[in-house]
Amino acid sequence: MKKGVKDLVAEANKEIKTVPVNDAVAKLDDPNTIFVDLRDVRELEREGMIPGAFHAPRGMIEFWVDPDSPYYKDIFGSGKTFYFYCASAWRSALAAKSVQDMGLQNVVHIEGGFSSWKKAGGPISQRSESVSK
Numbered sequence: 064m065k066k067g068v069k070d071l072v073a074e075a076n077k078e079i080k081t082v083p084v085n086d087a088v089a090k091l092d093d094p095n096t097i098f099v100d101l102r103d104v105r106e107l108e109r110e111g112m113i114p115g116a117f118h119a120p121r122g123m124i125e126f127w128v129d130p131d132s133p134y135y136k137d138i139f140g141s142g143k144t145f146y147f148y149c150a151s152a153w154r155s156a157l158a159a160k161s162v163q164d165m166g167l168q169n170v171v172h173i174e175g176g177f178s179s180w181k182k183a184g185g186p187i188s189q190r191s192e193s194v195s196k
Contacts, residue, residue: 072153075160080171084179087146091115091186097138099124101149101158102177104190111187113148113180118190121154128162144169152176 090096091114098116100107107118117138119127126134139145145162147155147170155172163170173180181187 068153072156075156079156079159079163081152081156081174082146082171083174084183084185087148087173087180088183088185090144090146095143096146097141097143098146098148100177101147101154106150107190110177110181111189113177114186114188116148121149121158124158125161125165128165128167139167142169144171147172148176148180150176151178 087098091098098113100112100116100118101121101124102118103120104118112118119136123134126132127136128139129135130140145167147159149155149158152172152175155176159170159172175182
């Protein structure tokens with residue numbers, strides 16, 4: 064490999080904002096914050112989600128963010144701050160970098176991902192209780 068996934072994640076982390084998990088937990092009830100879960104649906108069903116999180120599969124995020132895409136989701140035009148997360152903050156780093164490069168503003172990702180959220184005692188809900196528009 065010329066450049067592996069660890070290299071890509073390290074490069075992304077240099078260009079995006081990473082938020083400590085405790086700071087993210089403190090934003091849970093902030094009406095100007097949207098948590099975006101990038102994990103696979105099987106992970107959501109197995110482990111739950113951050114309450115109220117919007118599920119955006121990693122493979123669709125660029126399509127859902129682009130207003131010119133037929134797959135665009137209005138939530139990404141809300142002007143709110145988006146807190147991306149995945150299991151351990153690798154996919155979320157890459158996704159945050161990608162949508163930031165596309166021009167989406169106010170995007171951060173949670174340090175350590177959902178694993179850190181759970182260790183910090185952040186609340187968890189079942190997938191059916193969370194947003195999935």
